[in-house]
Amino acid sequence: MVDRIGAVADYRYELLGHLLSGNLFVEPYLVTLLPGADPYVTFQHPGLKFLYFLSGEVTYRYGAKSVAVGAGDSLLFDATALHGIEAIQTQPVSYLSVVFTLRE
Template identity: 50%
Template structure:
């Protein structure tokens, strides 16, 4: 996970964290994540089956997904590697910590 920038304390009241995520043959499928806020994914390379709650979404380059990050989510199946996607997480400053 490569943090591309961080907008923390600001007058908008929203924290924004953009990541470039790269998974290769050496990567494992991780347990699902849950955190405050909303998340936007944009596939750049490779293919994945991505879980959000009980739903599974096959994703390929050009696909995007926008969801409530409170539900369990994460890569379920690494279909074609290497895989790169942008993940932009936004949450209220009051949830930062």
Template identity: 40%
Template sequence: MAHQIGESLKRLRREQKKTLKQIAEKTGLSISFLSQVERLKSSVTIESLTKIAESLNVSPTYFFNDHDQPKSVIRRKKPNDQVDFQQSRFSYQSLAGDIPNPDFEPMLVTVLPNQEQVHTFTHNGQEFIYVLSGVLTVMYEEEEVDLTPGDSFHVESSKPHNWYNRTDDVVKMVYVRSHSFE
């Protein structure tokens, strides 16, 4: 997955004739971090990927899709695919088809256990989470709530929010993000 994200980032950035410095200025991320992502030396969180995508005027799912294989029906090869987390605490699997710049982006997210509390952030659009397994802690403005299987969370992303797994078990969830390009 990190391989695909890094290659897609580099290809898209070059297609748009943008430098790492320009992306860094728009996102608040460092040039060295962006370079490491492109060179597959660092993983990227959904928060950072969202900033990068917005700076390039694409959906974050752009980085998960195989642009050579258009598709509308997505089939998992195996129901229990192994997840390669590398240096990240998360694994994202796009559930989107081949619609360019979609209005929303569905993903299957797996979150490793024992994560330290994270900081809230904001971006354009809305987010929806449906917990499949485990206990996910969500932060919205000043509130912190634990979600269990069957619980959901739907927020305006322009308000401070984030989520993490502070338990000893893996969390699986469906994550849907809407957005608007401004």
């Protein structure tokens, strides 16, 4: 379990590994929304983000787009856009989140 900068209450992050190779930094997390978790759509950070949903159903917003996703769905987007879970339809919610960042 790790505490992330900008983490939201009742969002649990488990760091699954990390890789720094040259200028590329990769951080894979297992994210689990605990029962008290609320929607939150103002995450924003450098890099690209890949999400793979393992359980639950949510509406996920990134930039101006809002999509319904559930187990087996994936998203890939520029993480500099505001993003996050806009609505929770079915719990429990868990997903893999992989952030790819270029180091300067």
